[in-house]
Amino acid sequence: MVEVPAAETAEPTAADWAAAVAAVHGLPAGGTVLLVCHVNPDGDALGSMLGMALGLRRLGITQLQATFPGATAGSGDDGYAGPPEVPEPFRWLPGLDLLVPAADAYPAPDLFLCFDAASASRLGGLADRLGTAGAAVVLDHHASNTRFGGIHLVDPGAAATSVVAEGLLNRLEVPLDAEIAQCLYVALATDTGSFRFDMTTPAVHEMAARLIATGISPGVISRRIFDTRPFGAVRLYGDVLQRAKLEPEAAGGVGLVWTYATLDDLARHGQKPYVLEALIDSVRCAAEADVSCVVKQAGPGEWAVSMRSKGAVDVSRVAVALGGGGHRLAAGFTGRGSVDDVIGSIRAELRGA
Incomplete structure (x- = not known):
């Protein structure tokens, strides 16, 4: 795996989008998909990953796993190991049932999707799947992205990786529903600082409007992720x-x-x-x-x-x-x-x- 020096990169080309769509549609029957976000995931990393996972499930893909470096099984009320622990502000997100400990992730998935990581080092030991996967798609918005992986959906002009994720879901013709929208809205709101940062463009508000139109409550979501802590x-x-x-x-x-x-x-x-x-x-x-x-x-x-x-x-x-x-x-x-x-x-x- 070779990484090139970070550079100011343009938004994904039509060929990049087409390659990513083809990688999803080209999955074999019963093909496995592993979605991974960066270590110590924030709202954009988790929200983008889970929103995409739910979208792929809507397409009928059933062999799905989502994880992140360092994810270990939590302890359930019955004393048995459960899904990995995620930061408390995000424990209500839809799609958490798809989360598995990193040690249990598919070793050689047919498709590997990576979210919000500017370099392979942010994937920890899960980076080895870049070499064992049938195809690898990187969704990111960091200008410092090192262009690792095979298919690059990297848009430094995007306010959040969720903008890129929504773009791929749209090209896959996955309609937004409230569960997908909650994940993507959390991602968008966290990386724009609740729509306060300079990357908050008209397009960001237009995306937020599309997500809110599914029936989600921005007030409830904001209280959960910004205004609640022990x-x-x-x-x-x-x-x-x-x-x-x-x-x-x-x-x-x-x-x-x-x-x-x-x-x-x-x-x-x-x-x-x-x-x-x-x-x-x-x-x-x-x-x-x-x-x-x-x-x-x-x-x-x-x-x-x-x-x-x-x-x-x-x-x-x-x-x-x-x-x-x-x-x-x-x-x-x-x-x-x-x-x-x-x-x-x-x-x-x-x-x-």
Whole structure:
């Protein structure tokens, strides 16, 4: 498997769309389909994957599995292993019955569909299916996508991967229903920051209108994914925000605000890592800084880093230089060493961004 350097890529061509449609329609009788999204899935990754899975089921495809790296069987009320755990805000999504532990995923599916991953490294051990699958289709919207896989539905101009997923469902002539729409709406709303970010175009609102027209409730969905979190997470946010640092001189004088969270923080408040995903929104609102950053401990000497920009800095260039990827205004990477090491590397890259 060869990955080319990240580049600003154009939207999918007619030939790309046709190849993806042909890969679905060309499945043999009883053919297997494996849908995979990136590690630590967010709303766009899960929503796009599950919306597409439900659409394929509507086409009569029955041998379907969905998963993500690190997905392990949860424990059911009866003590037996159940489907993988997903972040609490998304545990009501339709299609979760298709989710399987990563260890149980088809080893050589007839069709492999990948969602919201800019590089094969974001697929962990599941990346080996790119070599064993009959066909592999990559659906993504990151400009830093490395063009891995066989068929590329990569649109850097799309506000979310769900925009690409809806495009493929439309070409497959799968009509939208409320279950598919709920998944795609969650994906669209999360990656546009509840329709607040710069990528929120007229086309985004038109797509949202199509989804809402199926009868879903945007108010209920928004409360579930944006306005509901455990009280322990509220206390955790207070601790982590207390240590936020403002560096007005950083990034060429446009400013950097950052904080960090440790595994001890999570344990002290009885919380799981996913609750920290929304913390960046509380940090990025600092008026004195264009760039915001949250450094989240993933293991000994390992940190998941989320970065945001209000427009003056292209944080994707910083993230790519440090081994990650993303968009101009939202990006991330995995850092190594201490918090000071990670922040020091960000400061250095910001000087040239």
